[in-house]
Amino acid sequence: MSKQDSELMEKIISLCKRRGFIYPSSEIYGGFAAVYDYGPYGVELEKAVKDFWWKRVVQENQNVVGLDAAIFMHPKTWEASGHVSGFADPLMECKSCHVRIRVDHALEEIGIFADEKMDLAEINKLVEENKGKIVCPNCKKIEFTEVKKFNQLVKSNLGNFTEDINENPVYLRGETCQGIYVNYKNVLDSARVRVPFGIAQIGKAFRNEITARQFIFRTREFEQMELQYFVPPNAEMDLYEELRKNRWQYYLDLGLSESKLKWHKHENLVFYAKEAYDIEYEFPFGFKELEGVHARGDYDLTQHGKFSGVDFTYTDQKNDESYIPHVIEASVGVGRTVLAVLTEAYTEEEVNGETRIVMKFTKNMAPVKVAVFPLLKNKPELVEKAKSVFESLKSKYMCEFDDNGNVGKRYRRQDEIGTPYCITVDFDTLEDDAVTVRDRDTMEQVRVKLDELQNWLSEKFSE
Numbered sequence: 209m210s211k212q213d214s215e216l217m218e219k220i221i222s223l224c225k226r227r228g229f230i231y232p233s234s235e236i237y238g239g240f241a242a243v244y245d246y247g248p249y250g251v252e253l254e255k256a257v258k259d260f261w262w263k264r265v266v267q268e269n270q271n272v273v274g275l276d277a278a279i280f281m282h283p284k285t286w287e288a289s290g291h292v293s294g295f296a297d298p299l300m301e302c303k304s305c306h307v308r309i310r311v312d313h314a315l316e317e318i319g320i321f322a323d324e325k326m327d328l329a330e331i332n333k334l335v336e337e338n339k340g341k342i343v344c345p346n347c348k349k350i351e352f353t354e355v356k357k358f359n360q361l362v363k364s365n366l367g368n369f370t371e372d373i374n375e376n377p378v379y380l381r382g383e384t385c386q387g388i389y390v391n392y393k394n395v396l397d398s399a400r401v402r403v404p405f406g407i408a409q410i411g412k413a414f415r416n417e418i419t420a421r422q423f424i425f426r427t428r429e430f431e432q433m434e435l436q437y438f439v440p441p442n443a444e445m446d447l448y449e450e451l452r453k454n455r456w457q458y459y460l461d462l463g464l465s466e467s468k469l470k471w472h473k474h475e476n477l478v479f480y481a482k483e484a485y486d487i488e489y490e491f492p493f494g495f496k497e498l499e500g501v502h503a504r505g506d507y508d509l510t511q512h513g514k515f516s517g518v519d520f521t522y523t524d525q526k527n528d529e530s531y532i533p534h535v536i537e538a539s540v541g542v543g544r545t546v547l548a549v550l551t552e553a554y555t556e557e558e559v560n561g562e563t564r565i566v567m568k569f570t571k572n573m574a575p576v577k578v579a580v581f582p583l584l585k586n587k588p589e590l591v592e593k594a595k596s597v598f599e600s601l602k603s604k605y606m607c608e609f610d611d612n613g614n615v616g617k618r619y620r621r622q623d624e625i626g627t628p629y630c631i632t633v634d635f636d637t638l639e640d641d642a643v644t645v646r647d648r649d650t651m652e653q654v655r656v657k658l659d660e661l662q663n664w665l666s667e668k669f670s671e
């Protein structure tokens with residue numbers, strides 16, 4: 209990461225803390241690694257991200273339905289899915305300071321292709337060949353222990369009343385899609401859907417990530433938004449291409465710049481996959497996976513069929529054929545999307561010799577849509593009028609009332625949380641029933657009559 213890029217990351221992290229977007233977890237106890245809490249503006253942003261996804265993926269698609277499966281699942285789920293035996297990342301430890309390193313990432317950083325799917329012998333060979341080039345990120349030494357695979361599933365003692373967590377462990381789910389696969393039949397039998405159809409879910413997932421140094425990009429507790437689309441085998445690749453197109457357009461509509469997005473094709477596919485692409489976004493630390501769009505064949509339902517004894521054969525009466533539906537999926541983290549939206553929005557501008565920090569969120573994403581100020585705090589007639597403006601808008605927009613400090617300071621604060629419009633009630637308002645509305649991006653101010661304000665805002669927010 210260049211100095212400039214790491215500065216940008218630091219600036220985003222600092223703004224998130226200072227302005228109530230994102231805090232380190234349990235900070236009063238020194239924090240808890242790779243877990244974050246969302247503050248007042250963070251939850252609004254997170255909610256906007258989830259609402260946008262849900263609208264595009266579920267609401268606007270007749271053949272996609274929603275689901276909210278529990279975090280805890282029968283432990284056999286994770287045997288069937290392959291997570292118990294294979295959900296493992298390569299890990300080695302610095303012999304000097306004992307920091308743990310994710311080996312495939314360390315190799316990638318020095319320009320050597322590697323991924324978590326490689327077996328231990330392959331990875332150890334690459335490490336040996338590049339001895340001396342991998343440097344401990346903490347103490348800069350170059351001696352490491354042998355690579356081993358570390359399973360990322362997080363164990364819990366839910367329903368286990370012995371002292372031993374390893375006895376019949378249950379897991380916090382490592383991905384949300386397993387809740388979808390195990391409910392496939394329930395949905396098929398109870399909702400009015402026929403193959404091809406999709407099940408969508410937003411929910412928490414947990415992974416024992418070895419390293420987690422990139423803020424909310426990689427956390428141990430995170431939320432996923434997943435669409436699993438069940439398709440006839442012979443239509444899998446056509447529908448996959450369609451899904452890829454839709455997902456690309458989705459990110460443009462979300463407000464991400466096309467120049468900061470790219471496709472990454474997986475060269476090293478898992479044995480069952482037909483094709484796998486990731487959509488990468490240019491975060492301050494470079495292009496990294498934002499979303500996976502994968503064609504998974506019949507692996508998921510076949511595996512659950514084998515382990516549960518349930519027959520997942522689908523009979524397509526119209527075409528007179530039977531098959532196990534194949535799955536194409538689009539899977540993205542809420543936190544990674546939030547970080548992409550924050551990265552895209554963060555702007556510094558020179559205004560009258562000073563630096564203005566402004567979060568240029570799209571209107572959809574802005575945590576607060578409108579702020580209302582009385583020009584002066586100590587003039588009851590202004591405060592009362594401003595409160596009545598606030599009351600008239602609050603059921604339609606997430607609004608904030610602010611009478612702290614001077615108007616300039618209030619603008620700066622609203623710029624930093626990305627509020628598109630600030631409305632000021634001043635002495636003229638008492639005469640002409642009009643307010644000053646200031647645009648976040650252009651900083652232009654216009655007078656709008658109070659009885660036209662609702663329409664004026666509606667038009668602006670639908671642009």
Ligand code: ATP
Binds near residue numbers: 415540542
């Ligand atoms: P990576 O290679 O970055 O670890 P992955 O390929 O393991 O990601 P998937 O299992 O395909 O990720 O999960 C789908 C999506 O879930 C990812 O594209 C990402 O947006 C999100 N995601 C996965 N792991 C994490 C994590 N630890 N923290 C935040 N988001 C995550």
